[in-house]
């Protein structure tokens with residue numbers, strides 16, 4: 230029997246400011262207090278990690294970054310290492326977000342190296358995978374997602390996924406207001422879990438697979454009710470306290486009977 234607690238993680242992207250952050254985090258803290266069935270996290274821009282740490286340390290909310298370098302240290306201007314994130318007690322680091330892949334040319338091998346660097350430092354990577362609209366319409370969603378996932382398994386082995394988090398984020402649903410239907414999302418989540426089962430049923434059963442792409446208070450419950458959807462990676466709605474709190478409240482712990 231396996232208990233997969235749901236995780237709702239906010240991805241603030243390049244939004245925020247010290248005053249807004251303070252108000253937003255205070256509201257989320259109050260609004261999610263006592264929510265024992267859901268893990269809650271916020272992935273904030275790098276400069277606000279000390280603020281997140283000071284406001285969230287000792288609370289039920291974790292914090293993390295939206296990216297991490299694949300390198301340990303050195304002449305990599307503008308980059309931030311996993312050890313630096315650990316200096317601010319980050320729990321999570323998003324790797325392979327579609328905006329990083331599309332706008333900054335990160336390929337699946339680079340993402341796998343970032344995943345490796347995060348794990349080696351003690352961070353829990355949130356590995357994002359997902360297809361574009363063209364890829365979905367060409368019928369190659371599974372092929373794309375498999376390639377993105379397999380790069381990590383090839384580099385590190387399937388055990389690297391223990392305690393890691395996957396996020397299926399169809400690119401056509403991110404920031405567009407178009408959400409995958411619960412069935413569309415469930416199909417891909419089941420495909421991902423099935424692919425990992427082929428390597429290790431134990432790892433697959435324990436793995437949290439989040440859905441991301443225009444999740445809102447109004448659609449979260451139906452998405453989170455699907456058997457292979459273990460929470461959400463939330464962009465725009467994570468910047469609005471009431472929306473984010475309602476999304477967190479829509480997530481409930483799943484008991485998986487084997």
Ligand code: PEP
Nearest residue numbers: 403404441442443464465
């Ligand atoms: C994201 O950035 O990971 C995301 C899912 O964004 P949004 O919720 O705004 O679609």
